[in-house]
Amino acid sequence: MDTNIVIIGAGVVGLAIARELSFHYSDIYVIEKNHTFGQETSSRNSEVIHSGIYYPYGSLKAKLCVEGKQELYNYCQANHIPHKKIGKLIVATNQYEETTVIKLYEQGINNGVSDLSILSAAEIHNKEPHIQATLALYSPSTGIIDTTALMKQLETDAINNGVNFVYRNEVVAIQKHNSGYIVSIQCEQQIFQFSARVVINSAGLFSDQIAHISGTFEPHYELHFWKGEYFSVHNGKHKYIRHLIYPVPTPQHVSLGVHATLNIQGRLRLGPNAIFLPNKHIDYSVNINHRNEFYESVSHFLPFIDFNDIEPEQAGIRPKLQKPGDSIRDFIIKNEYEKGYENFINLIGIESPGLTCCLAIAKYVKSLIL
Template identity: 35%
Template sequence: MQQQFDVLIIGGGVVGSAVARELTRYKLQIGVLEKNLDVCNETSGRNSGVIHGGFAYDTGSLKARLCVEGNQEFDHIAEELDVPFRRTGKLLVGNTDEDMKNLEKTMLQGKRNGVRGLTLIGRKRLHELVPAVQGEFALFSSGSGIVDPFRYTIALAENAALNGASFFFGHEVTAIRRNPDQSYTVTTTDGFFRTRWIVNCAGLGCGSISNMLGITGYRIIGSKGDYIILDKKTGSLLPMPVYPVPSNTYMGVHVTPTVDGNVIIGPNAENVTNFTYYGVSQKSIDFLAQNASELWPCIHRADYIRNYSGILPKWVDKNGVIQDFKIEVRDEVAPQAVNLIGIESPGLTAALPIARRVVSLIAERTDLKPNSDFQPRRKGPERFALQSEERKRELVALDPDYGDVICRCEEVTKADIIQAIHNPLGVHTLTGIKYRTRSMMGRCQGGYCQMRVAELIEQELGIPPEKLLYERKNSRIFTGKVRG
């Protein structure tokens, strides 16, 4: 039996979740098809978590316009969706005359783009802002900031679900057929769907979905970047992101604090054709550490706690030149389909402006009726570790499970875990709980708590151990008993 929708969004990353949220402002039946078992499993969650200012993109480009728009509204959006955001500022650090010329050009471009709070600073001010940094001068962007990309994407998706959107995880799209009445039938690995509109937010899969819609000719390459995560004890040494002077196409290896106190080193950049391989080599780790140490010499192997990588979907022309975002409706080829191509960085910053542009394209062709019940606010979970001592005592008195610490590194309690297990999106992978609570994200990376989290998922949801998944389909933690 086919499920019927007004709009089907293909892809549940930050942009797909933002589109779902903005479309629920209208009286529409909205579905989100995501091939993974949670939102934010690919590009949206595998980045530096920086809210960019918008100075690094060509004046007049969609990347520049939507980035600036997204940056300037982010304080309000973070408060509305109850996600941690810090407007830390950002430094682009230089040493040579050529560096200064490039920074002056970048600053001029930023001002043309409408970026606020850009200043060139000398050595004294540079080292007042980040004492440990190595450099002679810098471009300071006071409006840049940092966010947790997992919690932001989850918040967008939960707010969309609160307002009526339906999320279908483990549903990879394999075919799209346009029907005589101009509706679409979408075939997935777990059933069929019928819809009046399609929105292609497939990220790394945008080219494949575009081809299924009949919009051919886009060349998508992957740009893989590797990262190192440092222990929280390094966080106090880095109050804001620090970048080298950028090239035309690459921002360089940089160091970035997280909203939770860690430091991220990276990325490098390598063009890849395999969009599913996220391994990080020792050679890459050594390269990142060496390059970043030239900016910020506080990187020590003893502080490494994890590495990861992400892949950006870049739309390139026949000469390999990276293109701007493409947000289009091709009425003559695929009417009632919004096609998003090459949504890479600054997609995290620009997600909601991108979503509003999608809505406007649909509204130009379809009469959208406002949803008077739309609720823009979303209240996130009350994390025990972030509360005052008085509030912690109150919580333990209300629920003794708050007194049972499951993850010692991040002070995540049994109550936090149970609340996350019963999340609004129905996600129950180990990483799903990890990204909602920060369990398994501390110094020991789950060495103490992972099996306890797994046991709680099994108990709360009645899942046998052999069915428990780490992140993706077939990523089983247990295959059977070791002892009879």
């Protein structure tokens, strides 16, 4: 079949790209191996709209997060997608953490997050009487979102604009052909082929493999899997906080630290931790033996949580470019024309804040098409 654009993957990023491109192009196909959208990382995350504090100045993560946050709030409002701008506190409980909080404040301001403030212990107590902290960074523009409702709306918009969704089909081969590509997809035992002028690789955890089969792979595109487990908090403890409460991030920014989030239904949960999966095995189990580790990592700033309040919930896997010992890496979003692969666009390492950035990523991808 002859098409104009093939998008690989119907996670939140592929869906946002499909919607954005549908305003400018026709003949767009989204190929997804699962039976519907968002069955992988996009439905296994904290559902937080980040404000843009954590990422190095000038990085795509910083730029697309600050832009994407505002676009996402506007889109949610226009389409009645459940969300709440509830704000977040990054808390310090000792002098070392206080220094980190101040550095994060400065980085956030540099990144264009203009509404940040530093709260004293007394001010923290006024906002959150049940937590313990000596200093906090307050981010009022952080929020929460119903990710499934967001993805449904993105898919609906794309379908209404003529995008075709091909579920239960896996991309298994890609060949460069004349000025485009032949994309082979497999459904059960059958193989079908699409020819496309533009191919967009938004395959999440498998985006480095797609780069491999297309011939566009480079060693620094290799992904590393880091599992993040969540535990839910019961016994009415969700009533004890009104904002999202985060500790300072882990060194090297492997994760934001086990934090407390409220979801749109008001459920309180802790997580995610960060467990390196050396053999890249997809494993979404939550280890009950990590309960104590979760309890201990939050008990100094969330003293109202008892050991018996927490239960294993779910896990997600971060598609990280960073392996153990590396420092933070930026998203790779690139038209591979310099390698001779014009209009083959790779999106690799779209970990957090990929959900927040999805609409801004989509516009950025549009700008890369030649």
